[in-house]
């Protein structure tokens with residue numbers, strides 16, 4: 001038996017004894033669907049732009065058209081891809097445990113499209129929109145389909161309430177997480193028996209702190225590579241999420257429903 005199989009069986013055994021599962025996910029779980037990571041999205045026309053200079057409120061104020069077009073390109077790509085076996089395996093966990101909650105840093109909506117019923121979107125959702133001025137209170141949602149089509153030369157559409165620009169409903173650098181999202185994720189982690197940490201480098205806070213909030217939870221990392229939080233995991237599955245998560249779920253199923 002190799003190290004991955006040993007780790008997988010041990011992780012499955014630890015998971016099978018609990019009832020509440022949380023999965024903290026990042027860009028790695030969507031990589032096999034073909035969603036470029038934040039940094040990988042810089043191809044072709046966009047290669048000369050630094051994402052950290054596009055994903056900020058200041059950048060949008062300076063050049064709304066540029067930032068809008070970058071997000072429009074990324075949202076269009078997300079619309080073309082499908083959930084992969086990793087997303088589907090997390091959905092399958094709902095048949096085995098009474099509580100399965102996903103706290104994702106991804107903005108691609110693939111967990112929801114895979115059928116997962118409790119998804120906390122820590123960094124927002126690239127397919128939704130809000131008023132840049134928050135004119136009806138924090139995170140004023142805007143339904144783009146209800147707006148008249150706009151002149152692309154003029155830049156982003158305008159909020160129907162106040163006339164400010166409409167922006168993507170994602171969390172930009174320097175912004176707070178959506179109200180309630182972090183609280184909900186922290187509460188879920190505090191109550192979890194097992195926390196899966198999947199496809200995240202563990203570099204971006206506050207999401208990176210979530211797996212460590214509950215000292216009693218078993219922590220299982222699924223990642224192709226070693227990360228800065230790997231050594232704090234009880235089990236480490238060095239494999240792609242799409243390959244290993246279905247196997248992990250199968251192994252847990254055999255233990256819970258022998």
Ligand code: APR
Pocket residue numbers: 025026027028029031032037038039105106123198199200201202203204222223224225227239240241242
């Ligand atoms: N399976 C498992 N892990 C993978 C796979 C895969 N197929 N492909 C890549 N990975 C791992 C990488 O080894 C890396 O550790 O996924 C991780 C991706 O790390 P990041 O690109 O830093 O993504 P993430 O942790 O989600 O970043 C957090 O930072 O870019 C901002 O706001 C953005 O939400 C994002 C946040």
